Amino acid sequence: MRTFIIKANRAHTKADFSLTDLPGTSGRIDLLCRFLNSAFLLSHGFRKNVRVWLSLYGPPNPPKAIRFEGQRMRPKTLNPDELSTAKLIIKALKAGENLREPGKELEVLPGIYVSKLTFEDIVRRTLRGSALYYLHEEGKPIEKVHFPANVAFVLGDHEGLSREDEAFLAGIAEKVSVGKKSYLASHVVAYVNIHLDSLTPPP
Amino acid sequence: MRTFIIKANRAHTKADFSLTDLPGTSGRIDLLCRFLNSAFLLSHGFRKNVRVWLSLYGPPNPPKAIRFEGQRMRPKTLNPDELSTAKLIIKALKAGENLREPGKELEVLPGIYVSKLTFEDIVRRTLRGSALYYLHEEGKPIEKVHFPANVAFVLGDHEGLSREDEAFLAGIAEKVSVGKKSYLASHVVAYVNIHLDSLTPPP
Numbered sequence: 001m002r003t004f005i006i007k008a009n010r011a012h013t014k015a016d017f018s019l020t021d022l023p024g025t026s027g028r029i030d031l032l033c034r035f036l037n038s039a040f041l042l043s044h045g046f047r048k049n050v051r052v053w054l055s056l057y058g059p060p061n062p063p064k065a066i067r068f069e070g071q072r073m074r075p076k077t078l079n080p081d082e083l084s085t086a087k088l089i090i091k092a093l094k095a096g097e098n099l100r101e102p103g104k105e106l107e108v109l110p111g112i113y114v115s116k117l118t119f120e121d122i123v124r125r126t127l128r129g130s131a132l133y134y135l136h137e138e139g140k141p142i143e144k145v146h147f148p149a150n151v152a153f154v155l156g157d158h159e160g161l162s163r164e165d166e167a168f169l170a171g172i173a174e175k176v177s178v179g180k181k182s183y184l185a186s187h188v189v190a191y192v193n194i195h196l197d198s199l200t201p202p203p
Numbered sequence: 204m205r206t207f208i209i210k211a212n213r214a215h216t217k218a219d220f221s222l223t224d225l226p227g228t229s230g231r232i233d234l235l236c237r238f239l240n241s242a243f244l245l246s247h248g249f250r251k252n253v254r255v256w257l258s259l260y261g262p263p264n265p266p267k268a269i270r271f272e273g274q275r276m277r278p279k280t281l282n283p284d285e286l287s288t289a290k291l292i293i294k295a296l297k298a299g300e301n302l303r304e305p306g307k308e309l310e311v312l313p314g315i316y317v318s319k320l321t322f323e324d325i326v327r328r329t330l331r332g333s334a335l336y337y338l339h340e341e342g343k344p345i346e347k348v349h350f351p352a353n354v355a356f357v358l359g360d361h362e363g364l365s366r367e368d369e370a371f372l373a374g375i376a377e378k379v380s381v382g383k384k385s386y387l388a389s390h391v392v393a394y395v396n397i398h399l400d401s402l403t404p405p406p
């Protein structure tokens with residue numbers, strides 16, 4: 001089982017942005033769409049052993065969390081292109097507009113949930129069942145890490161994690177690196193998935 | 204120097220498709236946009252040592268070839284999101300609408316060229332300066348390949364290469380694999396780029 005968590009500090013927490021200008025109007029929801037693509041999709045296939053948490057902290061109503069549960073999602077729900085994925089995020093944000101209770105998750109579509117969970121809530125829930133890794137260029141080379149059956153990876157968005165977030169992760173997440181350069185989150189997830197596939201047994 | 208060549212059998216060769224429904228109307232130009240993203244982009248950076256050839260064979264006027272030359276492109280030309288990249292492809296297709304001469308390339312923007320070059324033309328030109336590899340799940344594991352300074356990779360689109368294309372490549376391109384599964388072209392390119400970065404010296 002693989003979990004990917006991304007903290008998106010600018011991603012809008014209301015569906016108030018334009019589908020035809022995601023980079024300019026949404027706080028980089030386009031980046032989250034490519035992240036989901038890399039986490040779940042194979043050529044003509046879908047990874048059911050993946051969970052994704054989008055942790056949104058942009059205006060106007062942070063935090064919002066959207067969970068994608070591969071085991072329960074219908075494979076045809078998620079398509080490769082950005083716009084159809086952005087529409088799923090919009091659907092979740094609209095459904096979650098009046099959420100107040102911090103712990104409650106609303107199921108928007110099979111396997112897709114919206115909530116007011118914080119980044120810390122997500123990480124704590126994840127720690128119960130998975131070994132946690134923070135993907136960072138200064139981490140241990142991924143080829144040298146021995147992964148257990150259940151793994152979870154935290155990534156930052158285009159601005160990276162804040163010092164507070166990094167302090168929170170210190171001690172509970174091992175820093176792991178796919179290389180010395182700073183890569184786009186979607187490229188890192190594609191690399192991690194393909195690397196994990198090569199292990200015996202793959203997580 | 205790294206070259207990535209994709210043969211897109213259905214990709215429209217005229218700008219007759221809808222930006223808001225690329226998967227449904229363009230013969231999967233959306234896939235080519237993600238391919239370019241993976242080939243060129245770093246987090247807040249651009250790979251100048253990359254060349255991409257899109258070899259388009261869809262209706263109504265195949266073939267069309269679009270070349271992206273990292274060395275000459277302005278880094279801000281290519282952005283991560285699909286729609287802005289699709290607009291570059293549209294610009295190239297419009298500029299190339301009346302092209303007749305098979306060998307002539309038109310420069311559409313700095314470092315971006317459109318032509319009537321065939322897939323075979325592109326491969327033959329590439330062979331002059333680079334070792335050629337065909338990315339295929341049954342190839343030699345990429346970790347075991349010794350790459351020279353100039354490398355070129357051929358990939359198929361969501362339908363893969365035809366038997367004729369594979370027959371053409373046999374003997375001139377070594378089959379290389381990033382894993383046993385069938386991955387999306389954009390994920391393969393992200394993986395190859397990150398893998399090549401780890402070599403000393405990197406191609």
